[in-house]
Amino acid sequence: MNIKPLADRVLIQPSAAEEVTASGIIIPDSAKEKPLKGKVLAVGDGTKDEAMVVKVGDTVLYGKYAGTEIEVDAEKYLIMRQSDILAICQ
Numbered sequence: 001m002n003i004k005p006l007a008d009r010v011l012i013q014p015s016a017a018e019e020v021t022a023s024g025i026i027i028p029d030s031a032k033e034k035p036l037k038g039k040v041l042a043v044g045d046g047t048k049d050e051a052m053v054v055k056v057g058d059t060v061l062y063g064k065y066a067g068t069e070i071e072v073d074a075e076k077y078l079i080m081r082q083s084d085i086l087a088i089c090q
Helices: none
Strands: 009-014 037-043 059-062 068-072 075-081 085-089
Touching (some): 009 059
Antiparallel strands (some): 009 037, 059 085, 068 075
């Protein structure tokens, strides 16, 4: 995969949805929620008004409807603006 986001955009690989609850209940595909966490795979260069804070390898949290979903080589990714990212997980 060779995708380079432009400006202040970030390419994210969403984490897998949980398949089992903490108490051991198996969640069917129809009831799984979209993951709100992912790993940054690529970042743009930023804009003259906004420097890039996130970097490749960061694990980030983002909003439920943030970004645009794309599919490359049967893998699903999200491209979103840096401002759509809510937090960086430490």
